[in-house]
Amino acid sequence: MKKLDYERPIINKVNAGMPDKFGMSTRVPVISHIEEVAIADIMEQFGSPLYVISEPCIRKTYRQAQKAFASRYPRVQFAWSYKTNYLNAVCKVFHSEGAWAEVVSGFEYTKAIENGISGDQIIFNGPEKSKEDLERAIQDGAMIHLDSLDEFYFLGELAQKLNKKANVAIRINLDAGIYPRWDRFGFNLENGEAWHAMNRIMLHEHMELLGLHTHMGTYITAVKAYAIAAEKLADLSTRLFRKFNSHVKYIDLGGGFASKNTLKGAYLPGTDTCPSFDDYAEAITSALLASELPPENLPLLILESGRALVDDAGFLLGSVLANKRLVDGRRATVIDIGVNMLFTSFWYEHDVLPTRQKSEQTENTTIYGPLCMNIDVIREAVQFPLLQRGDTVVIPRIGAYNMTQWMQFIKLRPPVLLIDEDRKIHLIRKKETYEQFNAMENIPEHLKSQ
Numbered sequence: 001m002k003k004l005d006y007e008r009p010i011i012n013k014v015n016a017g018m019p020d021k022f023g024m025s026t027r028v029p030v031i032s033h034i035e036e037v038a039i040a041d042i043m044e045q046f047g048s049p050l051y052v053i054s055e056p057c058i059r060k061t062y063r064q065a066q067k068a069f070a071s072r073y074p075r076v077q078f079a080w081s082y083k084t085n086y087l088n089a090v091c092k093v094f095h096s097e098g099a100w101a102e103v104v105s106g107f108e109y110t111k112a113i114e115n116g117i118s119g120d121q122i123i124f125n126g127p128e129k130s131k132e133d134l135e136r137a138i139q140d141g142a143m144i145h146l147d148s149l150d151e152f153y154f155l156g157e158l159a160q161k162l163n164k165k166a167n168v169a170i171r172i173n174l175d176a177g178i179y180p181r182w183d184r185f186g187f188n189l190e191n192g193e194a195w196h197a198m199n200r201i202m203l204h205e206h207m208e209l210l211g212l213h214t215h216m217g218t219y220i221t222a223v224k225a226y227a228i229a230a231e232k233l234a235d236l237s238t239r240l241f242r243k244f245n246s247h248v249k250y251i252d253l254g255g256g257f258a259s260k261n262t263l264k265g266a267y268l269p270g271t272d273t274c275p276s277f278d279d280y281a282e283a284i285t286s287a288l289l290a291s292e293l294p295p296e297n298l299p300l301l302i303l304e305s306g307r308a309l310v311d312d313a314g315f316l317l318g319s320v321l322a323n324k325r326l327v328d329g330r331r332a333t334v335i336d337i338g339v340n341m342l343f344t345s346f347w348y349e350h351d352v353l354p355t356r357q358k359s360e361q362t363e364n365t366t367i368y369g370p371l372c373m374n375i376d377v378i379r380e381a382v383q384f385p386l387l388q389r390g391d392t393v394v395i396p397r398i399g400a401y402n403m404t405q406w407m408q409f410i411k412l413r414p415p416v417l418l419i420d421e422d423r424k425i426h427l428i429r430k431k432e433t434y435e436q437f438n439a440m441e442n443i444p445e446h447l448k449s450q
Contacts, residue, residue, distance in 0.1 A: 084306025223306025314399025
């Protein structure tokens with residue numbers, strides 16, 4: 001009889017509801033309903049995986065943000081960041097609450113127009129604006145934010161040919177203590193580049209300088225940075241008035257507000273470290289009101305927040321495909337949600353939660369997606385209960401960027417649902433079909449017979 005090969009024994013720590021050494025609970029919370037609608041019922045009707053967006057959550061979050069700023073500053077306007085989530089139903093919810101549109105491409109510009117936003121309520125950002133895009137924006141009276149001197153010259157020629165004045169602002173990059181600094185966009189303040197561009201715009205007969213804009217970065221938790229940026233733009237506005245006797249109509253502080261998601265490598269969860277809208281509002285408005293801006297001519301404060309307004313409203317529902325043991329003894333759970341659907345898993349430690357209580361026993365687990373590539377990892381390590389094939393999971397706080405940066409890779413993209421304020425379910429984006437995907441391709445004649 002052949003002797004069996006030796007296998008190294010594996011010992012894994014299993015938690016059974018006891019606190020860890022930091023006193024934190026090891027119990028995994030359960031999400032069984034979204035806006036009082038049972039997840040089991042949703043998945044029975046629409047399958048797995050799928051996205052769900054809560055309209056009540058969007059409206060509640062927007063109103064909190066609006067109140068935080070409007071209660072501290074007399075003139076405030078939010079502009080919905082289309083690149084964060086440009087599904088039409090989502091955009092229309094924000095617009096119905098009073099938000100303008102902030103776009104960074106001709107594609108997004110067209111979506112904003114078709115969603116009922118007039119040109120004078122569109123902020124056109126970004127380094128790539130085509131001739132057709134700029135001509136349309138000039139005619140519509142959109143706010144065109146210049147990103148470079150090349151764009152300044154190009155826009156000037158177009159405006160002159162159309163014999164119309166272009167409404168412009170300039171994007172400014174500045175030192176507010178945030179690192180790495182985003183200096184690839186716009187004109188630098190500290191080296192004089194921004195002031196140089198402003199002088200050229202003021203002297204151009206086919207341009208009107210309406211505003212100053214900065215967007216310092218993304219997921220910024222240092223509220224003091226916004227105070228510094230607001231102060232610097234206010235000082236620049238005052239300098240402009242002293243030279244040209246002209247007030248800027250608005251100051252745009254961009255976005256970058258953090259959501260409650262947890263960044264990879266963070267020591268504490270985002271729910272504990274994310275500033276509130278009141279924190280951001282207090283820093284920004286205090287800096288503007290304390291500046292030398294004249295009270296009778298305070299500029300409109302524009303905010304382009306995206307992530308902080310919609311992240312909490314998004315959920316991704318999926319199912320367990322398999323469990324296995326890795327060579328080091330760790331448990332691995334494979335689910336039908338991959339990084340093609342959850343792009344933000346590359347920088348967030350997303351919660352992956354069961355939809356019903358299975359066991360209080362948890363074990364250190366790696367959660368993989370279904371894609372045939374090694375980087376398809378949803379969570380590197382998380383305390384997780386043992387779920388069986390077919391058990392369902394939910395990933396909350398995925399409303400920002402995952403429905404604009406998703407990839408058609410290996411799998412067709414799933415449907416997107418909206419739960420409205422009456423708890424009714426709406427299909428706002430259909431599941432992709434093979435026919436839709438294949439319709440984009442053409443086969444050369446010489447290959448059709450192969």
